[in-house]
Amino acid sequence: MTKYLIKYSVPIILLIGLVLSYGVPSFKESDFYVTKHTLTLIDQSPVFERFDVGVDSAESMHSLTSVALDNGNLLAAWYGGTREGHTDVEIFSSEFNVSSKTWSKPQSILTRYQASDDLNRYIKKVGNPVLYRHPSGVTALFYVSVSIAGWATSQLNMAISHDDGQSWHPSKRLVLTPFLNISTLIKNDVITYADGSIGITAYHELLGAFSHIVRVDLNGNVIDSYRMTNGDHTIQPSVMVYDDKTAVSMFRDMSHDIEKVQRAITLDAGLTWSEYQATQVDNPNSAVFAFVDEQQRSWMLFNDKTRKTEIARNNLALAVSLDQGQTWQTKHYFENPEKSESDTGRYAYPWVTKSGDDVHIFYTWNRKMFKHIHVNQAWLESLL
Numbered sequence: 439m440t441k442y443l444i445k446y447s448v449p450i451i452l453l454i455g456l457v458l459s460y461g462v463p464s465f466k467e468s469d470f471y472v473t474k475h476t477l478t479l480i481d482q483s484p485v486f487e488r489f490d491v492g493v494d495s496a497e498s499m500h501s502l503t504s505v506a507l508d509n510g511n512l513l514a515a516w517y518g519g520t521r522e523g524h525t526d527v528e529i530f531s532s533e534f535n536v537s538s539k540t541w542s543k544p545q546s547i548l549t550r551y552q553a554s555d556d557l558n559r560y561i562k563k564v565g566n567p568v569l570y571r572h573p574s575g576v577t578a579l580f581y582v583s584v585s586i587a588g589w590a591t592s593q594l595n596m597a598i599s600h601d602d603g604q605s606w607h608p609s610k611r612l613v614l615t616p617f618l619n620i621s622t623l624i625k626n627d628v629i630t631y632a633d634g635s636i637g638i639t640a641y642h643e644l645l646g647a648f649s650h651i652v653r654v655d656l657n658g659n660v661i662d663s664y665r666m667t668n669g670d671h672t673i674q675p676s677v678m679v680y681d682d683k684t685a686v687s688m689f690r691d692m693s694h695d696i697e698k699v700q701r702a703i704t705l706d707a708g709l710t711w712s713e714y715q716a717t718q719v720d721n722p723n724s725a726v727f728a729f730v731d732e733q734q735r736s737w738m739l740f741n742d743k744t745r746k747t748e749i750a751r752n753n754l755a756l757a758v759s760l761d762q763g764q765t766w767q768t769k770h771y772f773e774n775p776e777k778s779e780s781d782t783g784r785y786a787y788p789w790v791t792k793s794g795d796d797v798h799i800f801y802t803w804n805r806k807m808f809k810h811i812h813v814n815q816a817w818l819e820s821l822l
Contacts, residue, residue, distance in 0.1 A: 469682035469707045471573065471630035482795070484817035487539070491800070491808040492516060495530050495544035501625065502800045502808045505571040506793035510536045513603045514800070515547065515567045515579065516808065522565065523588070525550060529567050529581060531603060534810070541810075547606060548597075553583055556609035557595065560585050565592075569603075570628040570636065576656055577603050580638060582623050590644040594622040596658045610658040612638075620644065622652065625725060625787070626676040629685070629708065635661055637708060639687070641673040647692050649675040651708050666711045672700050676728045678736055678763065683707050686763045688728045688738060689714060691721040697744045699726055701763050719757065719766050722750030727788040728763065732795060732815045736763050739788035739799065742771070749775075751784045754801055758822065769821040772799070772811060785809075 492499050496518025504514040512534035519527030529548040532541045554561040561583045570578040577599040582592040597609040613619050621644035629637030629651065638652040649666040666675055671692040679685045685708060689700040698716035719738070722745045728738040735758055742755035754773040757766040775781040783804050791798040795815040803809045 467707065467709060468631040468633040468635060470679045470685060471632045471634075472679060472682055482814065482816040484820045485796075485812060485814040486817055487812040489534075489539070489541065489810040489812070491532060491534075491541050491810050492518070492530065492544055493807045495532075496520075496528070498522065498805045499530075499807070500802050500805055501566050501787050502789055502802065503567050503569045504789060504791040504798060504800060505569045505577060506791055506798075507533075507571070507577075507602050508575065509602075510793065512536070512791060512793075512798060513569060513577065514541075514808075515569050515603075517565050517567060517581075523563050523584075525563055527563055527565060529564060529579075533603070547603075548579075548581065548609075550583070553581075553595065553609055556597075557583070557611050559611075562586065565589070566623060566625050568624050568626070568628060568638075572634075572636070572656060573630060574634070574656075576600060578628075578636070578656070579603075579606065580624050580628070581609075589623060591620045592623050593620060594624060594638070594640065594652070596654070598656065612652065612654060612658055612660055614652065614660055614663060623673075625674040626727060626789075627729075629677055629679065631707070632682065637664075637677075639675045639677055641675065643673065646670040647673050649673060649687070649689060664708050664710075666702060666708075667700075667714045669714070671696070672714055674725050676726055676738075678728050678730045680730065680734065680762065684762075686728075686736070687711070688717075688726050688763060690723065690725050691716070692723050694745065697721055697723075697746075699738070699740060703762070717763070717766060720744045722747065724751055725787045727790050729790045729792060729797075731792075731797070731818055733819075735760060735818075737790075737818065738763070738766060739772075739790065739801070741786060742768060749782055749784065751786045752781055754785045754788065756821075758818075772801070772809070 499518035502516040515531045530544045550561040567581040641649045651664040653661040672689040674690040675687040699719040700714045702711045702714040724741040726740040743750040756770040757768045773785045789800040799811040
């Protein structure tokens, strides 16, 4: 009898804990924090500039994230090491000087050993950093860590900086439930609420793949959790906020049969979301990034392929939507194999940082570096 109790008790406890982890006590509601958009100057000329980021910082690197600082410079972070998930992976950072148009030498800001000391637990590997700039001027770094097994058992952590990323306070583990606090990952942008709380666009990969918003305060206390999708193939949400109540999220599609970018909308500041629906945009199980420009148009970066293609991530497209992400028109390719039959590169994990009329686009280039493309609103307008 004892043998059967031991055999079946562990998976039952894990299953109960996973179910309970989806139910975080609810607190007061809040609207989205909305940044006022400015009108584009009529005589503004289009800008298009290219830069390389992170060169030689690691053998393999991925998942760059960036924020704009108050002085106009950019702060970027990414993970790098021998390969994804290796124990030697560290999180690096670099700063872009807008005056000299140069990136500083990359420096390590977090290792698994430091994370282990901060969190007082064994950390096997770290990955997927996300930088966030709070309206108060505080910079936050979210990242995932794994103690056992793979990414599906990861946990989400947070560190803050009061000096624009020059130094970081010790990391804090975000606790969605005290019973079983695993399988919370992050890749894309973070939402700000009107009350100053933060909406982390998270996703799960254990016992089903789905997305949700984890709402926290600047101290790392979990306030609430809002389920965005059901099912088993929508991850890495990228949210476009239009007003204090309305936002649309585009999702990476993990399915083998649909292979389209998925879309859902909220009309109550993220509390509830519509059923996700497939758009006409192809998706080879790769990340997308969507943003709203200064004229309230929707833009999205994505790999314009399906899994049926031999090299599904060897292009990177930019599309625009005039109906909040329901339909899309491809307007530009930052990487396009049609121009080179020998192109076998892989370009993925796009990220966008907006700073007024300036739009800074980043993506992983062959896991060897990152491309940074600076455009402005006038350049976006020139594509229409």
